[in-house]
Amino acid sequence: MQGTSHISVATGDPETCKFRCKLQNICYAGKYQRLRPTVRKSYQNNGIEITRKIYDEGELPIVTNTQCRFNAFGEIYDGDRGDIQLTNYINIAKKNPSVNFVLWSRNYQKIEQYFMVNEKPNNFKLIRSTSSVDKPVMYIPNDHIWDGVFNVVSKQFTMDNHIKVNCGIKDGNGDKYSCVSCPTRCYSMSTKNVVFEHVK
Numbered sequence: 001m002q003g004t005s006h007i008s009v010a011t012g013d014p015e016t017c018k019f020r021c022k023l024q025n026i027c028y029a030g031k032y033q034r035l036r037p038t039v040r041k042s043y044q045n046n047g048i049e050i051t052r053k054i055y056d057e058g059e060l061p062i063v064t065n066t067q068c069r070f071n072a073f074g075e076i077y078d079g080d081r082g083d084i085q086l087t088n089y090i091n092i093a094k095k096n097p098s099v100n101f102v103l104w105s106r107n108y109q110k111i112e113q114y115f116m117v118n119e120k121p122n123n124f125k126l127i128r129s130t131s132s133v134d135k136p137v138m139y140i141p142n143d144h145i146w147d148g149v150f151n152v153v154s155k156q157f158t159m160d161n162h163i164k165v166n167c168g169i170k171d172g173n174g175d176k177y178s179c180v181s182c183p184t185r186c187y188s189m190s191t192k193n194v195v196f197e198h199v200k
C-alpha cells in the first residue's frame, strides 16, 4: 500500500468478518495474518482500543500520507462497538481534513444504520465490498450512503460477461498501479466507481 496509510483491526474474528464474508479461503488479509502472528496480535489490540471509547481529538492520530484506508484488514464490528469504531474513524477524518479516507466494508447493515443518522465528512468515502466471488453488484445501491462498489471476479467470469477489470491493472511498463497512481482513483472524493478485481 505504497503512499497510502491504513488503520486496521484483525481479520477473521467471529465479531467481524467470520460469519459475514464468504471469501475466507481466498482472503488476502487472512493469509497475511496467518503468516505473521505478531501482525494479527497488533490488529486484535487495535480492535480492542478503537472500540473501547470515543477518543478526544488530541488522542487521535495525525495521518502523514495524503490518503488513508480504514480496515485494509478487518471489518466494522456489530453493535455498540461498531458505532464507537465508526465514530472514531469519522473523528480521525475530521482531524485530518487534507487526507482522503476510504472505508471498504461488508457490514452493510451496520454502515447503513449508522450513516442514516450520522453525516460523512467531505474527505470520507464508503465502498461496499461484495461478499462472494463472481456475484458482482453492477450499480451502487443506496448511493446516498455508499460511494462505490468493489467486486472480486474470476478471469473466466470477466471473459464470459465482457467485464473490464479496473483494479490491479498495469501501467505502460507492466507494473501494477498502486492506489496512489491508479487511474480508477478510489481515493478521489469526486469518483463513484463500480470496481472489479481479479481473484489473486
Ligand code: SF4
Pocket (backbone or CB within 6 Å): 166, 167, 168, 177, 178, 179, 180, 182, 183, 184, 185, 186, 187, 195
Ligand atoms: S481500483 Fe485502484 S485505487 Fe481502487 S483499490 Fe484498486 S488499485 Fe486502489
